[in-house]
Amino acid sequence: MDAPTAFTSDQESRAHDAQHHSLRLWLRLLSCTTHIEDHVRQRLRHKFGTSLPRFDLLAQLERHPKGITMGELSRRLMVSGGNVTALVDQLQAEAAVQRHHAPDDRRSIRVTLTPAGRRQFARMAREHEEWVMELFDQVEPERLRQLFELLGELKHSVRQRAGVLDQE
């Protein structure tokens, strides 16, 4: 677990190698994500007094101006329904989001951003982008582009294998 270079072949079996390589790739992926996440989380908290899950919820609403149901939020954010209720409660208390009863199905609730919520999210998203760009700026743009593409392939594979429905 200490060779910093790429995969090396040895006398082990192919399958065994593939396992180790997969694990090392996963650990590296996790390490990158954790560092970025910590950085972003800390800044979101200090500068905006918010958290990543709350930011992500707002981001989902921003993508769906007509609103999105609690169940949809639960699926997209991959957290339980009770959880979404709590998050939406908080954001509603801060007047960042609103609940609307759906006219056709009165069990269902559509959540939307308030104008103030939209403005607040825009401010956070702008800074968020700057933080991330700064973290990445030692890598050439072309390399970042390749990375984006390869991660797309990985995501596809993981989704198939894990049976995730997924957003984007």
Added chain:
Amino acid sequence: MDAPTAFTSDQESRAHDAQHHSLRLWLRLLSCTTHIEDHVRQRLRHKFGTSLPRFDLLAQLERHPKGITMGELSRRLMVSGGNVTALVDQLQAEAAVQRHHAPDDRRSIRVTLTPAGRRQFARMAREHEEWVMELFDQVEPERLRQLFELLGELKHSVRQRAGVLDQE
């Protein structure tokens, strides 16, 4: 946020583009990691009744057979000292790890795997590898290798920018 393809140039400024591209790359990275993490976390819980933080702690010990201090664990796992105390308490109660007072500095404590802890970790690590390999197996090995390399570059950049000390 819905074009599934790579970056596209438009009339926006270069800087603005770079920001958006960085953000999209970050979101894709986060999405991949989250899916894999959920998958692995769920299996660790159901098959071994453990969690990712606990697995990670054992993994650190496995890399350092002579033991590692509480403070070192705190830095490597990037969590607070109080936290490490709680995790080590649990693992010690399960007889997976041991605390030894350092002979030279009696404030300091070295934590090591017990033989049983080492065996248990080996079992978990082997399955862990299989789960991950399965998730990745829709991507060609050569592409996985490229991804590993690019993530190395990214990690380097992030570490420099975020000022992380880091393990591995």
Added chain:
DNA sequence: TATTGTTATACTCTATAACTATA
């Protein structure tokens, strides 16, 4: 009956700060 969302509860991980025992 099945589905949507809420409530209640509990657990894990986390940070912070006060504390102890050494150095």
Added chain:
DNA sequence: TATAGTTATAGAGTATAACAATA
């Protein structure tokens, strides 16, 4: 004084299960 580790406390996020209202 400074450092290593612990304790105590609080808070966020999460899952689960029981529940109400509606379909």
